[in-house]
Amino acid sequence: MADTPHLGLPLIAASQNQKHVTHNAALVVLDAVVSLSVVDSGHTAPPGAPNEGDRYKVASGATGPWAGWDLNIALYTSGQWTKLVPRKGWFCFDEATGAMTVWTGAAWTDLGVAAGFLSFGTAGNGSLTRLGILTAADTTTRLAVKSNAVLFSHDDVTPGTGDIHAVVNKAAALKDAGFVFQSDWSTRALFGLLANDDFTVKVTPDGSTFHTAVVIERTSGAVSHVRGSKFSAFLNYGQDYAAGAWRDLQFNNFRHNDQGHAAIASNVLTFTAPTAGVYLFGLSATYEAGSGPSKMQIGLSVNGAAPAADTLGTTGDAAVVSGETQCSATALLKLAAGDTVAPKILFSGANGRVLANENSVWGARIA
Known part of the structure; x- marks a missing residue:
């Protein structure tokens, strides 16, 4: 008597007596394997009190009536156990674990794994290996999302505590824990713990040359505007100035000149703003001697113009006293x-x- 090639159903032979027996046997098998669902997949021997129609996926190392039935389907029907040999492509739902598996010809494999997709088992216990939403994830970018917006909110379902924390952890101080911002897949900014444990903000015009903009020191909280223009200069000798017109107040030494945006040429100092912004300046000078000037003023010239009112410091009209009279000014x-x-x-x-x-x-540039 021949069987069908895929489900192994017995065929009725020509001129066969009691055809109903063969027909019913085929129906029983068909009933067992279509939408196959088993009680569990952990038994190596028959349970004590099976119900009619119960099916089990026999575990490896089967004994007793199931000896030699490893990984086969055991069907309890008409008071006895029947072995159903799986064919490649059979699906099986495990009622005990919720696992959905497929017979590959050699093993029962999670349906998602067999197809190269999400594992149903790992989805259930929260241990996914990768996840892509509208885009493909890979072994480096294990979570990939394409979306107009992403929402993270506190848990008000469980309920939670009302808090929400996003944690970015790195292995060691010299590693990076950061966020990268790109334009058309080319990096333009990043911030985080970048190659050390201070909080750092960097920008780049082209994705390859990076400028450190801000560093927050981890132990003190001090903020350093690394790229912000800062300078201080002084003159280490006395200098005479003719009366009656604004003259260059001379300087010949820098205490510091971060980023090099101030320059001294022939004792004339000029600061050039590298970028648009708000800058704070300070200026002072002490009178030493002369032929009795009535007034001493200092100020800041912007783009070669005479110092404006908001950049001036003056002695007033009182007598100018050697070594005592000092002018100072600050300007924003x-x-x-x-x-x-x-x-x-x-x-x-x-x-x-x-x-x-x-x-x-x-x-210094302050904003």
Whole structure:
């Protein structure tokens, strides 16, 4: 008597007596294997009190009536056990675990794994190996999402505590734990713990040359604007100035000149704004001697213009006293990229001289 090639159903032979027996046997097998569902997959021997129609996926190492039935399907029908040999492509649902498996010809394999997709088992216990939403994930980018928006909210279902924390952890200080922002897949900015444990913000014009913009020191919380222009300069000798016009207040030494945006040429200092922004400047000078000037003023020239009112410091109209009279000024200037700032001095009524090492100018970009 022949069987069908895929489900192994017995065929009725020509002129066969009691055809109903063969027909019913085929129906029993068909009933067992279509939408195959087993009680469990862990038994190696028959359970004590099976119900009619119960099916089990026999575990490896089967004994007793199931000896030699490893990985086959055991069907209990008409008071006895029948072995159903799986064919390649059979699906099987495990009622005990919820696993959905497929027979590959050699083993029962999770349906998702067999197809190269998500494992149903791992989906159930939360241990996915990768997940892609509208795009493919890979072994490096194990979570990949294409979406107009992504929402993370506190748990108000379980319920949770009302808090939400997103944790980014790295293996060691010299590694990176950061967020990368790209334009058309080319990096433009990143922040996080980048190659150390201080919080750092970096930007790049092309995805290859990076500029450190801000560093927050991890132990003190001090904020450093690494790329922000900062300078301070002084003159270490006395200098005479003719009265009656604004003159270049001279300087010959930098205490510091971060980023090199200030320059001294022939003792004339000029600061050039590298970018548009708000800059804070300070300026001071101490009178040393002269022929009795009536007034001493200092100020800042922007783009070669005479110092404006909000950049001036003056002695007033009182007598100018050697070694005691000092002018100082501070100015908050909004500059465009390329604007220049230079310190100036003006004596009225007579020539004057400033004291060595007691004049200074400084500036910094603050916003």
